[in-house]
Amino acid sequence: MASLFEEFEIHHIGAPLFSLGGHAIAFTNSALFMFLSISACTLLMVAAMRPQAVVPGRWQMIAEKLYDLVAGLLESGAGEKARPFFPFIFTIFAFVLFCNLFGMLPGSVSVTSHIIVNLSIALILFAVILITGFARHGLRFLTLFVPHGIPLFVAPIMVFIELFSFSVRPFSLSTRLFGNMLAGHLLLQVFAGLVVSLLTAGWLAGLSILPLFVDIAIIAFEFFVAFLQAYIYAVLASVYLHDAIEMH
Numbered sequence: 001m002a003s004l005f006e007e008f009e010i011h012h013i014g015a016p017l018f019s020l021g022g023h024a025i026a027f028t029n030s031a032l033f034m035f036l037s038i039s040a041c042t043l044l045m046v047a048a049m050r051p052q053a054v055v056p057g058r059w060q061m062i063a064e065k066l067y068d069l070v071a072g073l074l075e076s077g078a079g080e081k082a083r084p085f086f087p088f089i090f091t092i093f094a095f096v097l098f099c100n101l102f103g104m105l106p107g108s109v110s111v112t113s114h115i116i117v118n119l120s121i122a123l124i125l126f127a128v129i130l131i132t133g134f135a136r137h138g139l140r141f142l143t144l145f146v147p148h149g150i151p152l153f154v155a156p157i158m159v160f161i162e163l164f165s166f167s168v169r170p171f172s173l174s175t176r177l178f179g180n181m182l183a184g185h186l187l188l189q190v191f192a193g194l195v196v197s198l199l200t201a202g203w204l205a206g207l208s209i210l211p212l213f214v215d216i217a218i219i220a221f222e223f224f225v226a227f228l229q230a231y232i233y234a235v236l237a238s239v240y241l242h243d244a245i246e247m248h
Contacts, residue, residue: 008109008110008113008114008182008185010028010029010030010109010114011028011029012024012026012027012028013026013027013028013029013031013032014026014027029109030109030111030114030117032109033099033102033103033108033109033111034095034099034111034117036102037095037098037099037101037102037111038095038098040098040102041094041095041097041098044059044062044063045063047059048060048062048063048064049063066090066093066094067090069231070086070089070090070093070234071086073231073234073235073238074086074089074234074238076238077235077238077239077241077242078238078239078241078242078245078246079242079245079246081245081246082238082241082242082245085128085132085241088128089234089237089238089241090234092121092125092233092234092237093230093231093233093234094230095121096112096121096177096229096230096233096234097226097227097230099111099112099117100112100181100225100226100227100229100230101223101226103181103185103226104219104222104223104226110181110182110185112177112178112181112229113178113181113182113185114178115174115175115178118173118174118175118177118178119170119171119174121174122169122170122171122173122174123170125170125173125237125240125241126169126170126240128241129240129241129243129244130244132241132244132245133243133244136244136245141244144162144166144243145159145162145163145166146158146159146162147162169240173233173236173237176229176232177229177233180225180229181225181226181229184218184221184222184225185222187218188215188218188219188222191211191212191214191215191218192211192215194208194211195208195211195212195215196208198211
């Protein structure tokens, strides 16, 4: 690679589809891997549900484990009243997970290392939270930003702090995933580049085994991080959704 950041660059695949406001709209490598992630998740669920066996097969077991995992964290984070939101939270979890996993493939694009993708998911999530909050509680939802029992003279300051804290949640949710995925992939490239450099360094070539082992360990760890970040994203989404449902 010419640059450490070449992996994260977005390129057009084929000719632009159309022009909007003077900007060419085209199918990109990022869109391709998002489409592959959605397709893989859909195929997994279809393959898991098609047999409808009493004794679950391999794919059915994986789907059931993911289902139980998300159902459990949603109930613990947002309460029983949040059950109607399970498809929404499960979709977020599955999309982030499969994007993270596809990003581990050689020559792929790490979609979740693009902060605009993560921010788009977070903004959709918070739009659902706001709509749910006002739909369930009306204008009383605004009392969420007024801590109970605070003195009147500090109320304006606390309201500002609560509003600011709420408004930065989409950005913190996005940058957390962005930072973890970007750092992991950069670390992989650094050690891979070190292996290649040592292999071409004459008598130092034997030392290349050390960064190679480190790179393999990082790859294994990054698969764990891929799952962990999807899990954390779903947990925080459930916790934030609790505010709109229960308001405490």
